[in-house]
Amino acid sequence: MSSLISFKAITVSLSGKSILNIDQLDVLAHQCTLLTGRNGSGKTTLFKIMAGLLKPNSAEIHYQGLEMTWKQAKPYIQKDIIYLHQQPYLFDASVADNIAYGLHRLGENKASAHKKVMQALDWADLSHLAHRPAKQLSGGEKQRVALTRARILSPRLLLLDEPTASMDTDAKQQTSLLLQRLKSEGVSIIISSHETHTVDHIADRHLLLERGRIETLERPTHSNKVTVLNTSKYST
Amino acid sequence: MNDLSQASAHAFQLLLSGNNDIWEIISLSFGVSFSAILIATPLALVIAFFLAFFSFPLRRALISLFNTFMSVPAVIIGLTLYLLLSRSGPLGDLRLLFTDKAMVIGQILLSFPLLVAMAHASFQAADRRAWETAITLGASPARAFFTLMYEVRFGLIAAVVAGFGRVVAEIGCSMMVGGNILHATRNIPTAIALETSKGEFAQGIALGMVLLVLSLSLNAGVSIFQGKGELQT
Ligand SMILES: Nc1ncnc2c1ncn2[C@@H]1O[C@H](COP(=O)(O)OP(=O)(O)O)[C@@H](O)[C@H]1O
Ligand SMILES: [Mg+2]
Numbered sequence: 001m002s003s004l005i006s007f008k009a010i011t012v013s014l015s016g017k018s019i020l021n022i023d024q025l026d027v028l029a030h031q032c033t034l035l036t037g038r039n040g041s042g043k044t045t046l047f048k049i050m051a052g053l054l055k056p057n058s059a060e061i062h063y064q065g066l067e068m069t070w071k072q073a074k075p076y077i078q079k080d081i082i083y084l085h086q087q088p089y090l091f092d093a094s095v096a097d098n099i100a101y102g103l104h105r106l107g108e109n110k111a112s113a114h115k116k117v118m119q120a121l122d123w124a125d126l127s128h129l130a131h132r133p134a135k136q137l138s139g140g141e142k143q144r145v146a147l148t149r150a151r152i153l154s155p156r157l158l159l160l161d162e163p164t165a166s167m168d169t170d171a172k173q174q175t176s177l178l179l180q181r182l183k184s185e186g187v188s189i190i191i192s193s194h195e196t197h198t199v200d201h202i203a204d205r206h207l208l209l210e211r212g213r214i215e216t217l218e219r220p221t222h223s224n225k226v227t228v229l230n231t232s233k234y235s236t
Numbered sequence: 237m238n239d240l241s242q243a244s245a246h247a248f249q250l251l252l253s254g255n256n257d258i259w260e261i262i263s264l265s266f267g268v269s270f271s272a273i274l275i276a277t278p279l280a281l282v283i284a285f286f287l288a289f290f291s292f293p294l295r296r297a298l299i300s301l302f303n304t305f306m307s308v309p310a311v312i313i314g315l316t317l318y319l320l321l322s323r324s325g326p327l328g329d330l331r332l333l334f335t336d337k338a339m340v341i342g343q344i345l346l347s348f349p350l351l352v353a354m355a356h357a358s359f360q361a362a363d364r365r366a367w368e369t370a371i372t373l374g375a376s377p378a379r380a381f382f383t384l385m386y387e388v389r390f391g392l393i394a395a396v397v398a399g400f401g402r403v404v405a406e407i408g409c410s411m412m413v414g415g416n417i418l419h420a421t422r423n424i425p426t427a428i429a430l431e432t433s434k435g436e437f438a439q440g441i442a443l444g445m446v447l448l449v450l451s452l453s454l455n456a457g458v459s460i461f462q463g464k465g466e467l468q469t
Contacts, residue, residue: 052372081372104374
């Protein structure tokens with residue numbers, strides 16, 4: 001199993017309190033990882049550091065054969081890793097314009113950008129919403145738009161912060177369908193959750209974040225581990 | 237009373253007949269205030285953004301400083317600028333006193349704290365996720381900044397409109413550093429003061445009506461844009 005990127009010695013303390021203290025976190029290529037941990041365990045903080053959005057107190061990053069500090073790695077990780085908020089933020093524009101947002105960087109011409117957006121909308125079964133103002137969508141629809149907006153940039157790694165936390169069953173199913181498609185396209189994915197039962201079937205690996213540290217659990221196989229994680233301690 | 241209605245009727249005549257002096261004064265007022273706002277706004281927005289989105293030493297102090305400066309009276313700014321620009325002052329060599337440029341500088345100083353404070357409030361209320369989303373989707377910090385400005389555009393427009401409203405109606409600073417010179421630095425407020433003191437009520441009323449309509453519509457504009465901003469969350 002080849003490693004896509006490794007984070008070492010991540011430490012974060014906020015207002016004098018230690019939040020994260022992670023020795024090593026290897027992200028495997030083309031793998032889907034489930035990261036669980038109770039509310040406040042630091043999942044969001046960790047993701048934002050990994051995506052280059054939040055400065056840790058310290059972190060070493062091994063990426064593409066280079067050993068870098070977080071600051072040195074920032075441009076690379078900002079480019080190749082996309083973070084999706086628990087409730088994704090859609091810009092005050094149409095769905096299609098939201099999906100096109102990141103293409104700007106790639107310097108695409110209008111025609112080819114338009115084509116890509118249309119394909120992406122089709123990929124996510126969102127074509128019928130193309131011209132709707134994004135702010136008017138439901139939570140589930142917003143999540144799917146955000147996934148599509150990320151996918152169009154061909155990221156190496158997607159960090160999904162509790163993607164299905166506040167969704168109804170239908171929306172959860174549609175989201176997890178897109179996640180499976182992404183996974184089969186070879187994108188590495190880490191999904192955080194304070195519970196496990198919705199997405200465990202696509203996860204290859206299961207990490208637990210507790211007291212600022214990461215523990216590797218067995219593959220989530222719908223068996224004992226998962227059941228253990230579904231006990232009251234982790235559900236809200 | 238009869239005098240007053242006569243003067244008002246005359247005022248309308250002056251405005252409608254396209255009286256050169258009056259329209260020159262109006263256009264000077266607009267020109268000076270537009271220039272001031274145009275120059276002050278970009279820097280004010282950038283500062284407001286930094287104050288809202290990044291933490292650095294003295295950030296809190298700067299925020300209260302701008303809030304405090306908002307309430308400095310226009311004459312005090314005029315007085316300070318006068319002393320700086322007067323012949324014997326440190327900037328006397330620039331020969332700016334009693335020019336429209338001096339008025340522009342005065343109005344920049346006057347509007348700047350208001351622009352920063354109001355824009356800061358807008359950015360403060362902006363969703364942090366907007367910035368992070370732009371960055372994680374590969375936007376440069378500059379593009380992310382423009383995206384964020386677009387997301388809070390109604391609040392920012394309200395700030396600019398309020399800033400314009402403040403400077404276009406102020407008299408103290410324009411009078412002191414402009415000097416109310418006809419064809420050069422006479423704007424609406426200084427003209428009103430002068431004409432009225434000379435007993436020329438018609439011109440004063442005509443200009444007063446223009447300024448009143450302008451101020452009322454600017455204020456309405458501010459409320460409308462602020463209201464729109466609230467709907468957007
Ligand atoms: N800006 C902040 N200042 C201080 N503490 C914070 C801040 N943001 C988050 N925390 C704390 O960091 C811890 C981890 O938060 P978070 O990463 O949001 O956890 P999770 O996403 O797992 O719920 C929590 O204890 C939270 O209270
Ligand atoms: Mg969280």
